[in-house]
Amino acid sequence: MAGSSDSPRHKHKVTVVGSGNWGTTVAKLVAENTREHKDIFEEDVQMWVFEENVVVPSDSPHYDAAVGDKPQKLTSVINTHHENVKYLPKIQLPPNVVANPSLLDAVKDSSILIFNLPHEFIGNVCKQIKGHILPSARGISCIKGVTVTEDKVELISEYIGETLGIYCGALSGANIANEIANELWCETTIAYNTPPCDRRAENGAANNSAEGEHRDARGQVSKTKLTAVPDDYPPVSHAELYKLFDRPYFTVSMVSDVVGVSLAGALKNIVALACGFIEGHGWNMTAKTAVMRRGMLETIQFCQEFFPETIQEMTFWESAGWSDMIVSCTSARNWRYSKMAVERGVSLHEVERTELNGQKLQGISTTKEVMSFLKARGVQDKYPLFKAVEGIVDGDFKVEDIPVLFRQ
Numbered sequence: 157m158a159g160s161s162d163s164p165r166h167k168h169k170v171t172v173v174g175s176g177n178w179g180t181t182v183a184k185l186v187a188e189n190t191r192e193h194k195d196i197f198e199e200d201v202q203m204w205v206f207e208e209n210v211v212v213p214s215d216s217p218h219y220d221a222a223v224g225d226k227p228q229k230l231t232s233v234i235n236t237h238h239e240n241v242k243y244l245p246k247i248q249l250p251p252n253v254v255a256n257p258s259l260l261d262a263v264k265d266s267s268i269l270i271f272n273l274p275h276e277f278i279g280n281v282c283k284q285i286k287g288h289i290l291p292s293a294r295g296i297s298c299i300k301g302v303t304v305t306e307d308k309v310e311l312i313s314e315y316i317g318e319t320l321g322i323y324c325g326a327l328s329g330a331n332i333a334n335e336i337a338n339e340l341w342c343e344t345t346i347a348y349n350t351p352p353c354d355r356r357a358e359n360g361a362a363n364n365s366a367e368g369e370h371r372d373a374r375g376q377v378s379k380t381k382l383t384a385v386p387d388d389y390p391p392v393s394h395a396e397l398y399k400l401f402d403r404p405y406f407t408v409s410m411v412s413d414v415v416g417v418s419l420a421g422a423l424k425n426i427v428a429l430a431c432g433f434i435e436g437h438g439w440n441m442t443a444k445t446a447v448m449r450r451g452m453l454e455t456i457q458f459c460q461e462f463f464p465e466t467i468q469e470m471t472f473w474e475s476a477g478w479s480d481m482i483v484s485c486t487s488a489r490n491w492r493y494s495k496m497a498v499e500r501g502v503s504l505h506e507v508e509r510t511e512l513n514g515q516k517l518q519g520i521s522t523t524k525e526v527m528s529f530l531k532a533r534g535v536q537d538k539y540p541l542f543k544a545v546e547g548i549v550d551g552d553f554k555v556e557d558i559p560v561l562f563r564q
């Protein structure tokens with residue numbers, strides 16, 4: 157019953173969909189919090205693992221001479237040793253992170269779904285779980301990327317929400333997974349617009365209705381009719397999400413601009429590639445800051461051009477904005493490996509294949525998708541840096557020609 161003062165009968169079951177470098181790190185920090193907030197969340201956190209066979213290295217404390225180099229299921233290694241030896245080695249996971257190779261079983265009855273995998277896989281994952289999740293589930297996307305179909309660009313959170321018929325917010329920030337897994341302090345930004353049908357806590361019980369409409373990323377009334385979070389569950393609003401994600405080493409800032417948080421996180425990967433190319437070519441911080449500045453201008457321009465109703469410029473001063481731009485262009489994977497590609501004179505795909513042990517460079521596909529969208533709209537020349545990055549990836553443009561972009 158709306159407004160009942162009885163404590164909710166259910167707790168939120170949390171599932172992390174994905175178990176790469178960042179997926180496993182987020183599962184770790186969320187599982188630490190579910191243990192501390194047992195009144196709101198079930199303690200165990202399901203982590204869906206794209207199953208594969210792994211060989212535990214002989215220098216790992218989990219190496220078993222009896223097993224030797226025989227490949228073992230990654231889920232079984234994680235559940236036995238509480239370590240993701242492939243994607244987050246040398247980090248102890250809390251025992252309440254439960255690795256699950258079955259996607260449908262991992263999401264079953266979960267009321268909070270955290271999507272955290274490279275963006276190229278989200279379409280297939282959503283296709284599989286559609287119709288198999290709680291209709292009242294709520295999502296948070298930690299994915300940095302966009303979905304482009306012909307001349308339409310969608311935020312990943314928007315795509316997830318529309319495909320699954322749920323509301324989905326976004327988490328993004330200056331976050332290097334290995335640092336956070338080692339509990340080195342940083343900030344992050346979570347964008348979440350509590351749908352009107354869920355606003356019992358904020359509005360004093362009365363207007364929690366069984367289903368309702370909400371506004372999409374463009375500020376329009378969404379075609380998706382939401383099922384409200386039932387009253388026998390704790391609410392899902394800023395307060396609960398803060399408790400789920402904030403750690404002493406992971407400071408969360410809650411905002412409502414899903415567009416700014418999502419697009420800043422996606423587009424900075426294009427700029428990070430440019431900075432890697434620049435440094436690989438032999439230029440240094442002064443050149444890189446010029447590229448960061450230009451990249452941020454094109455990012456803000458993109459947000460204003462395609463999401464003018466909802467974008468909030470203050471978002472670029474959050475961790476998801478300038479902070480992520482700086483960290484990504486100076487120490488993240490897209491920067492590091494694009495620098496290596498230029499230094500070695502090989503393609504980015506080649507470096508990804510040989511150096512990343514299954515991890516993905518999101519900048520490569522994001523550049524392609526964003527450029528295909530801009531070209532379909534005929535506005536690619538308004539984004540000269542993004543265009544140059546595509547040209548360099550394809551071998552049609554030289555790194556040393558980048559300064560030409562800055563001449564009016």
Ligand SMILES: NC(=O)C1=CN([C@@H]2O[C@H](COP(=O)(O)OP(=O)(O)OC[C@H]3O[C@@H](n4cnc5c(N)ncnc54)[C@H](O)[C@@H]3O)[C@@H](O)[C@H]2O)C=CC1
Pocket residue numbers: 174175176177178179180205206243272273274275277298299300301331332333334514515516517518
């Ligand atoms: N690693 C980091 O420091 C950070 C990453 N992110 C973002 O988080 C998202 C996830 O990245 P990571 O966890 O770092 O991934 P990752 O690049 O470390 O790992 C790749 C993951 O993809 C999975 N995979 C491979 N083939 C698949 C398939 N066909 N279907 C489904 N999954 C498959 C692998 O099992 C693995 O879990 C990305 O959008 C990234 O931009 C955001 C902040 C920090």
Ligand SMILES: O=C(CO)COP(=O)(O)O
Pocket residue numbers: 300329330331332333428480483484488489490491517518
């Ligand atoms: O998003 C990130 C830093 O905030 C991580 O970026 P990379 O995927 O390039 O490592």
